Amino acid sequence: MKSFVVFSILDQCFGIDIESVKRILPSQPLTKMPDEDEHIEGMFQYQDEVLKVVSFRHLIGLKSYSAQLRTLFPELKDQHKEWLDALTHSVDEGVPFSKTTDPHACQLGKWIDSFHPDNVEVLEIMKDLSFHHQRLHHSAIDVLALGETCVEEAHVWIEKNVQEIYEHTMSYLSKIEDKSEEVAVDLQRCLILKGKDNVPFGINIDAVEDIVHIEEDALHKASTLQTMGSFMNVDSILDYEGKLVTIVKDIRVEKTA
Incomplete structure (x- = not known):
């Protein structure tokens, strides 16, 4: 044996x-x-x-783990810019939303769910990132429902609410990106x-x-x-x-x- x-x-x-x-x-x-x-x-x-x-x-x-993360994070940002564009397109054209409203289904959500940091500073950033990321995906549910009755109001909701949540999410993702070395150690x-x-x-x-x-x-x-x-x-x-x-x-x- x-x-x-x-x-x-x-x-x-x-x-x-x-x-x-x-x-x-x-x-x-x-x-x-x-x-x-x-x-x-x-x-x-x-x-x-x-x-x-x-x-x-x-x-x-x-490449090193930290170098891999430095490649991953810009990809996650691009994916969520595409998510926001797809939401606007869905409201404008009255077509089904091509992305997900489930914050655990996208690549960033899966990464957040799999990462359990020991570093206290990274942990606090991750809590904020997870909170705003979930709000972002859930906000699409309200926008899509509103778009079925009033496209103009749905646009206002995107510009005043969803955009702000998106910017908060990307801000915390940037903070995690700046901590790539610490994140690599934790992972x-x-x-x-x-x-x-x-x-x-x-x-x-x-x-x-x-x-x-x-x-x-x-x-x-x-x-x-x-x-x-x-x-x-x-x-x-x-x-x-x-x-x-x-x-x-x-x-x-x-x-x-």
């Missing part, structure tokens, strides 16, 4: 032998280290040791690994999916040990609940020669 910590990076799943994992922590605020390789995100104090932290995203050639997890010569280090990952216990013959072994970049090897694949999980044989802080 083998046990693995299964974790995800975007839609990719990886596994690492639980014997190599000392602890699973929330991602930690890091002190940047000058002249370190790009895959080293920084270091932090863990118990009596100072640990280096590796970005698993960087190891597999992806990620850090695996503390034993490391070479029993020197521990951390790897930042997107999320821990599960801890699985399987028979060794369930692993699909690669014919040879495969190298992923200069810092890790993989040797097998696991089919777990319909997902392909790449089993990482080892991860190194230092580049191999």
Whole structure:
């Protein structure tokens, strides 16, 4: 029987032998280290040791979580500008509203529902963002009902009420965007690994999916040990609940020669 910590990076799943994992922590605020390789995100104090932290995203050639968020937030703003335009178009043309009145159904709503920050300042901004975002989507219900009887009054409602709620929502979304680094820390997890010569280090990952216990013959072994970049090897694949999980044989802080 083998046990693995299964974790995800975007839609990719990886596994690492639980014997190599000392602890699973929330991602930690890091002190940047000058002249370190790009895959080293920084270091932090863990118990009596100072640990280096590796970005698993960087190891597999992806942008950092904070960089991904800086791409995501402008997209969310564009989507809600389109939402407001679609509401006006629906009232003007008397056609069905093409967007949603459910604040939990849009991409921003799903992101808000999935994010539970530990950072107090981020938490307060998220509460305000969630409140105004829900008001925004619900306001469309009143506008559409009003538009069925009086288009002019519906326009006034959009200009005086919906527009104001929209601006509040975008303002708080901008505040979250400014906190991309803090949000990335809150969203990620850090695996503390034993490391070479029993020197521990951390790897930042997107999320821990599960801890699985399987028979060794369930692993699909690669014919040879495969190298992923200069810092890790993989040797097998696991089919777990319909997902392909790449089993990482080892991860190194230092580049191999």
